[in-house]
Amino acid sequence: MNNLPVSPNLIVVGGIAGLAAVAAVGVVLFNNAIRSAMCLVLNFVLLAVLYFSLNAEMLGITQIAVYTGAIMVLFLFVIMLLNLGAPQLLVEKKDPKRFAAIGFGVVLFGLVGSQLLPAFNGVSTPQALDDFGGPHAIGRTLFSAYAYPFEAVSILLLVGLVGSILLAKRRI
Amino acid sequence: MGDWLINHPFWHALLRVVLLVLPVLLFVVPIIWFERRLLGWFQDRLGPNRTGNIQFSRTSRFVPFFLKGKKFHLQGLAQPMADGIKLFLKEDITPSAVDRAIYFIAPAIALFPPFALGATIPWGPFPLITPVADVNIGVLYILAISSLGVYGIVLAGYAGNNKFSLLGGLRSSAQLISYELAMGVSLGCIVMATGSLKPSDMLAYQGGAFWGFKESAIGDILANWNILTPFGAVAALIFFICMIAETNRAPFDLPEAENELVAGYHTEYSSMKFAVFFMGEYASMFVYSAILVTVFFGGWHLLPFRFDYLAAHYPAAGDIWHVLDMLNGNSFLAPIWFILKCAMVITGYIWIRATLPRLRYDQLMSLGWKSLLPLAVSNLIVIAFWIFATDTFGPLVGWATSFLAVLILIGLYRSLNKNAESTQLASRTIELVDPSPRRTVELVEPAQVPSA
Numbered sequence: 001m002n003n004l005p006v007s008p009n010l011i012v013v014g015g016i017a018g019l020a021a022v023a024a025v026g027v028v029l030f031n032n033a034i035r036s037a038m039c040l041v042l043n044f045v046l047l048a049v050l051y052f053s054l055n056a057e058m059l060g061i062t063q064i065a066v067y068t069g070a071i072m073v074l075f076l077f078v079i080m081l082l083n084l085g086a087p088q089l090l091v092e093k094k095d096p097k098r099f100a101a102i103g104f105g106v107v108l109f110g111l112v113g114s115q116l117l118p119a120f121n122g123v124s125t126p127q128a129l130d131d132f133g134g135p136h137a138i139g140r141t142l143f144s145a146y147a148y149p150f151e152a153v154s155i156l157l158l159v160g161l162v163g164s165i166l167l168a169k170r171r172i
Numbered sequence: 173m174g175d176w177l178i179n180h181p182f183w184h185a186l187l188r189v190v191l192l193v194l195p196v197l198l199f200v201v202p203i204i205w206f207e208r209r210l211l212g213w214f215q216d217r218l219g220p221n222r223t224g225n226i227q228f229s230r231t232s233r234f235v236p237f238f239l240k241g242k243k244f245h246l247q248g249l250a251q252p253m254a255d256g257i258k259l260f261l262k263e264d265i266t267p268s269a270v271d272r273a274i275y276f277i278a279p280a281i282a283l284f285p286p287f288a289l290g291a292t293i294p295w296g297p298f299p300l301i302t303p304v305a306d307v308n309i310g311v312l313y314i315l316a317i318s319s320l321g322v323y324g325i326v327l328a329g330y331a332g333n334n335k336f337s338l339l340g341g342l343r344s345s346a347q348l349i350s351y352e353l354a355m356g357v358s359l360g361c362i363v364m365a366t367g368s369l370k371p372s373d374m375l376a377y378q379g380g381a382f383w384g385f386k387e388s389a390i391g392d393i394l395a396n397w398n399i400l401t402p403f404g405a406v407a408a409l410i411f412f413i414c415m416i417a418e419t420n421r422a423p424f425d426l427p428e429a430e431n432e433l434v435a436g437y438h439t440e441y442s443s444m445k446f447a448v449f450f451m452g453e454y455a456s457m458f459v460y461s462a463i464l465v466t467v468f469f470g471g472w473h474l475l476p477f478r479f480d481y482l483a484a485h486y487p488a489a490g491d492i493w494h495v496l497d498m499l500n501g502n503s504f505l506a507p508i509w510f511i512l513k514c515a516m517v518i519t520g521y522i523w524i525r526a527t528l529p530r531l532r533y534d535q536l537m538s539l540g541w542k543s544l545l546p547l548a549v550s551n552l553i554v555i556a557f558w559i560f561a562t563d564t565f566g567p568l569v570g571w572a573t574s575f576l577a578v579l580i581l582i583g584l585y586r587s588l589n590k591n592a593e594s595t596q597l598a599s600r601t602i603e604l605v606d607p608s609p610r611r612t613v614e615l616v617e618p619a620q621v622p623s624a
Contacts, residue, residue, distance in 0.1 A: 032271075135369055
């Protein structure tokens with residue numbers, strides 16, 4: 001960490017990362033469900049920008065297409081249909097469980113951080129190799145080495161689709 | 173310290189971004205004028221043709237001599253500017269019950285996708301200044317950013333705190349999600365044919381030999397634009413329909429269906445905020461036509477001829493081919509041809525708007541899911557057959573195989589649909605609720621007033 005020179009690029013990346021962290025905090029702190037969801041969208045987009053800046057374009061664009069473009073739209077859909085916008089419904093009373101939650105959160109952060117952070121120590125070029133994780137490489141790996149898991153996952157998705165249709169429609 | 177200030181790639185990137193965003197911003201005004209004039213023509217009326225006619229005074233001292241008494245007819249070109257000024261100066265009403273933060277953010281979010289969408293589209297043979305980023309994931313980027321377009325509309329519909337807006341927002345999200353699928357698959361067809369996700373590689377592929385017939389007269393002269401290949405034409409048709417749906421234009425403008433939802437998602441917006449939605453719609457029209465032109469119509473080239481190939485391989489008349497190549501777009505003329513082609517696509521938009529009535533909601537969904545998506549997927553299968561056969565046996569066998577695949581698919585479709593009885597919509601009749609005589613209005617003769 002210490003041998004990383006402070007360059008404008010690093011400042012930009014740091015700024016984006018900081019904004020993403022602020023957006024993540026906003027997801028938890030907003031009472032209004034729509035605003036929380038929008039903070040999550042902002043967080044996803046900023047994460048994708050971070051990936052772009054680290055030369056991992058494929059990962060970033062997947063992040064935007066899948067999470068921001070599809071999943072969060074469905075979330076917004078549900079929030080609107082259930083009309084969860086009224087903030088007064090979501091204000092909780094003071095609750096001792098809150099402190100327990102904070103404690104558990106800190107412990108979880110310590111656990112994950114103790115495993116993840118040492119790996120970043122001494123990294124001086126925060127950039128993937130050229131075409132690392134590009135569409136060609138991913139496609140080739142997915143359809144050769146991981147062809148069987150890929151097909152298994154696609155069957156799983158198909159089963160999920162059929163199941164949801166069966167549950168939603170009584171008579172087909 | 174001073175070195176990176178000047179030579180930093182940031183400045184190059186900024187130049188590229190400005191050269192992308194400024195035209196998109198500037199072309200909104202002429203597109204609006206173009207649409208209104210064309211609509212007027214289609215509907216057998218004049219359209220706005222007065223605004224902007226200037227007549228200088230004959231006698232005033234303030235008019236220079238060469239302008240005295242001169243008339244200028246702008247054919248109504250100033251009408252969009254007058255509209256813009258009107259929208260700027262109108263009272264900006266914010267309803268009291270809106271969700272303020274989201275109400276203000278929504279127009280800005282609606283404006284983001286049209287301006288970000290074109291970042292991977294090259295508009296000329298100038299690799300230094302276009303596209304903004306020639307990344308490996310160009311087409312995926314287009315799909316991802318276009319999927320963000322739903323946010324502006326959904327949030328505007330929600331923030332308005334209005335039933336009609338909310339319905340418009342919900343309709344729009346369903347519509348955009350449905351048509352994104354077919355759009356993605358139709359682009360995927362071209363990705364498979366090209367073997368790359370880069371729009372610049374797609375352009376290079378479209379400069380190749382016609383239908384893959386290398387070393388033959390037709391392959392040397394004609395370029396292989398995707399619109400000229402059968403599956404490319406099908407994919408282009410699907411993409412065109414889907415992009416009309418993605419930009420919420422007629423006949424897919426259900427989010428703002430005026431006769432059902434007042435004005436849809438922007439019912440509660442007035443003044444500049446409405447203008448921002450309006451601008452975003454026209455900007456996205458322009459950008460989507462640019463994508464269609466790049467992916468299917470050979471980008472900035474004027475005609476599908478391979479003058480560059482001829483110049484390299486037939487040096488006897490090399491100079492003529494070279495000049496023709498320059499005229500065909502391999503020079504500063506490229507942006508002009510590109511914009512003219514976009515104008516053709518926008519004309520298609522307007523023509524369809526003037527011709528077709530708005531779809532019903534169930535028609536919209538069944539068109540997207542039952543017609544376009546199966547068509548796009550079967551197109552993908554045909555292309556896969558074509559690629560395989562061409563790579564192994566050459567172009568002639570390739571085309572024969574894909575023709576056979578089309579026949580098999582049509583046969584499969586027919587045999588699958590043979591048993592399904594043809595359902596016809598029940599014709600609607602109007603029944604009076606209560607045609608009893610007491611509901612009829614009785615005419616009461618006014619009492620005779622004796623004339624004075």
